Amino acid sequence: MIDYPQAILVTTTTTLLVLGAYFLATRRRPHRPTSNLRRSWLSMLLTAGVAVCVAVLTATAFRGTFVGELSGWTLFVHLAAAGPFVVLISLFSIWGVIRARQRGTLARVSFVAILFTTLGTLGTIVVSMQPVFGTEEMHQLLDVHRVFGLALALCTLVYLCAVAIERPSGQVAPSKGIEQP
Amino acid sequence: MPRSTAPTSHGKSVILALVLFTVGIAPLCAQENFKTSGSRRPYTHLITLYDADGVAIDPTAAGAKPYSPHETCKKCHDLSTIAGGTHFVGSSTTPAGRPGEPFIWIDKRTGTQLPLSYRGWPGTHHPERVGFDAQQFTAHFARHLPGTGFALADGVAQSGAADDAVDTTALPAIDCLFCHTAGREYRHSKWIDTVKSGAYDWAAAVASGLAKARGAPSEDGTPKYDSRRFDSGGQVFFDVVKRTPNDTCYACHTAQPVGRKSWLHDGDVHLRAGMLCVDCHRNGLDHQTVRGFEGEQHSGGAAVETLTCRGCHLDELDHDGNVVRSGGRLGAPRPLHRGLPPLHLEKMTCTSCHSGVKPTPTATDVQTSLAHGLGIASQDRTDRDSPRIVEPVLLRNADGRLAPHRMMWPSFWGWLDEDVVTPMPPKSATRAVRRAFRVRQDFPAEVRPDGATPAEHEAAFLEKLNKTLTALQANAPEGAQAIFVSGGQLYDGQTQRSHPAAEPYAWPIAHDVRPARDSLGSGGCVECHSKEAPLLHATISTSGPAPVTEVETHAAHELAQLDATLLSVWEESFTARDTFKLLATIALGVVAAVLLVALLTLGRSRVSARNLPSEPTPNGEPTPPTTDTPAT
Incomplete structure (x- = not known):
């Protein structure tokens, strides 16, 4: 059995360290656009929507893990956030794959990871809502759901960071590292 | 030289050895009288009967005494150990455990319905402390007791009363055949009649069909033995079984929903499958019967975890998911609970969905053997007989999980002293109640005369209540105030209010168990998660002898201590x-x-980097991105 609090702490810390290292590494490079993507309000809206949903889902799940069982109002909020999530993640995935080629490597990789972890997170719930599996299998499904959910949250975090540090081609800041003629 | 009288070290060793031998051999000697066949085949009990003096019964002798189960059975069985069993109410060795069904003291003339128990369950009253001594208790409830005798005396002694306060000879002795007979020749109704007549010593002989009474004992109706039941050697065949048949248990453990046709009822799924009550509710020689709830601590120290619903049907896993203890006793199937979120199993007991009467929009009235004397043939039995007991009421167990309960509202006259309520024996209130209310037989019915409205009933009741309380106050202990408790309210003459002593008494139920396809939720989530679902929205109305115009009602979810707002939005979702x-x-x-x-x-x-506008043009414009090119 997985020790979830410990797993959450370890994976979150590792992700943050990797992100920090990546940020530091890219920061020393000459400033130049890392993406040929122009920002769009739709993209930002979908990204923000998914991010908020994932944040709420993660927060309520963490509360269940650290404070006590996932039940009562916490469970209700968790389930309530799942509704918008399934809609937004569909649109986000379609919109994201159209634009993904124009993203940087980290953003693209984390986008694909978001899709993959969403499959696991959502799949386990869809399956568990059918009268198919018994209690033991349901416990296992919930374990898988937790693992994929945590991974989804971290991938979303990485994706947001990657998108944030990207410089779209239409918004080039005056470069300090490139000599002006 | 004088010899020393002090024992030498060798002598000390001999004395010590003798002491140890004596201590060690004593239990063996004590058990010497007890016999066991050691076989799984039931022993055929063709035995000689003995009277209370230990003299063999001669059924043809004039003035033959009643046979004594105690003197007869003790030849082979350790009755002193057996007498400490669960069913012999006064046992001091029986742990209280979770609340169970109490004996309810009903006195119709005063409207008293008081839950009594020697176990000290919260909400019940110890018989001794409400003026109900052992003899009275026995006389009243022996109808549904397999005898009491010295066990009750033991209980009374433990409760603080003097040992000599109980005349054990005046109590019906434990009758082993009450439970351990396979045949139907044992007649519970005869036990009840004989005990009721006061002929305790004949109860066992008459109930087992060995003797027949022809009239009351006081009219020289002393029972006479039926000599045909004795063989040529004067012995009697008793069809004794170790595993008590279900029908015997039903003598005291019947619960019958009011207004439902019993022939349409399927009964408990386990019994339908061929099991016996005693397959789960087992006991050893000490007769400490397993009650079968989770967390039960057996007084004999036996491991009884697997004799619960979960213990039998599920494996117990450790934190790593390894099986610590396997379920599946007696072939118990593993429940699948397909599609049921596991949270349900953590928040509710198995009985919530599988046991008792299926929830209906209003809680169902139930009559039980202990409370309503089921088993006694009567032409006066009605569906409205006191006390009113309802089920299922979803309440929280000691561990916080929801479980179905039966519930009844106590009603009694009593004293209030510094917010402590002490019930008074009904006899103490009878005269005052009769004078004020003009009640002859049935208080609850007679304070609601036909032809009057509920408001008139209540007004008349309150007026007469004040008179009664004033009359009772004349004999009140110092500092105490006469009060009446009914329907969850405490009446003190000036006001009526809620009080812990007026709270309903509830006890969890486990039977009858319904199979999976008849359990709650088998019809889908909305069977419970909807605004019409009776499990959480059934109404439970308080009840008592006192007439009230506005009956206090509770929704099931209120009693279950659920957040109404959360429940509402949850059901909406x-x-x-x-x-x-x-x-x-x-x-x-x-x-x-x-x-x-x-x-x-x-x-x-x-x-790639080369596809990006890597370097601005001399005029400061970024290079337009090239078209996508496959990675090289």
């Missing part, structure tokens, strides 16, 4: 559950398809 399932399935398909596309395309196309 279930209306969109199917939509969510659909959307989630669509989302799953979309994400899967997109992921496939992404994996196929993104791996071949990479936004």
Whole structure:
């Protein structure tokens, strides 16, 4: 059995360290656009929507893990956030794959990871809502759901960071590292 | 030289050895009288009967004394150990455990319905402390006791009363055949009649059909033995079984929903499958019967965890998911609970969905053997007989889980002293109640005369109540105030208010168990998660002898201590559950398809540095990005 609090702490810390290292590494490079993507309000809206949903889902799940069982109002909020999530993640995935080629490597990789972890997170719930599996299998499904959910949250975090540090081609800041003629 | 009288070290060793031998051999000697066949085959009990003096019974002798189960059975069985068993109410060795069904002291003339127990369950009253001594208790409840005798005396002694306060000879002795007979020749009704007549010593002989009474004992109706039951050697065959038949248990443990046709009722699924009550509710020689609830601590120290619903049907797992203890006793199937979120199993007991009367919009009235004297043939039995007991009422167990309960509201006259309520024996209130209310037989019915409205009933009741309380106050202990408790309210003459002593008494139920397809939730989530679901929205109305115009009612979820707002929004969300399932399935398909596309395309196309506007042109304009090119 997985020790979830410990797993959450370890994976979150590792992700943050990797992100920090990546940020530091890219920061020393000459400033130049890392993406040929122009920002769009739709993209930002979908990204923000998914991010908020994932944040709420993660927060309520963490509360269940650290404070006590996932039940009562916490469970209700968790389930309530799942509704918008399934809609937004569909649109986000379609919109994201159209634009993904124009993203940087980290953003693209984390986008694909978001899709993959969403499959696991959502799949386990869809399956568990059918009268198919018994209690033991349901416990296992919930374990898988937790693992994929945590991974989804971290991938979303990485994706947001990657998108944030990207410089779209239409918004080039005056470069300090490139000599002006 | 005088010899020393002090024992030498060798002598000390001999003395010590003798002492140890004596101590060690004593139990063996004590057990010497007790016999066991050691076989699984039941022993055929063709035995000689003995009277209370230990003299063998001669059924043809004039003035033959009643046979004594105690003197007869003790020849082979350790009755002193058996007498400490669960069913012999006064046993001091029986742990209280979780609340169970109490004996309810009913006195119709005063409207008293008082839950009594020697176990000290919260909400019950110890018989001794409400003026109900052992003899009275026995006389009243022996109808549904397999004898009491010295066990009760023991209990009274433990409760603080003097040992000599109980005349054990005046109590019906434990009758082993009450439970351990396989045949139907044992007649519970005869036991009740004989005990009721006061002929305790004849109860066992008459109930087992060995003797027949012809009239009351006082009219020289002393029972006479039926010599045909004795063989030529003067012995009697008793069809004794170790495993008590279910019908015997039903003598005291019947619960019958009011207004329902019993022939349409299927009964407990376990019994229908051929099991016996005693397959789960087992006991050893000490007769400490397993009650079968989770967390039960057996007084004999036996491991009884697997004799619960979960223990039998499920494996117990450790933190790592390894099986610590296997379920499946007696072939118990493992429940699948397909599609049921496991949270249900953590928040509720198995009985919540599987036991008792299925929830209806209003809680169902139930009559039981102990409370309503079921088993006694009567032409006066009605559906409205006191006390009113309702089920299922979903309440929280000691461990916080929801479980179905039966519930009754106590009613009694008593004293209030510094907010402590002490019930008074009904006899103490009879005269005052009769004078004020003019009640002859049935207080609850007679304070509601025909032809009057509920408001008139209440007004008349309150007026007469004040008179009664004033009359009772004349004999009140110092500092005490006469009060009446009914329907969850405490009446003190000036006001009526809620009080802990007026709270309903509730005890968890486990039977009858319904099979999976007849359990709650088998019809889908909305069987419980909807605004019409009776499990959480049934109404439970308080009840008592006192007439009231506005009956206090509670929704089931209030008693279950559930957040009403959360419950409401939760139930609302279930209306969109199917939509969510659909959307989630669509989302799953979309994400899967997109992921496939992404994996196929993104791996071949990479936004390389050279495709990006890497360097501004001399005029400061960024180089337009080139078209996507496959990765090289």
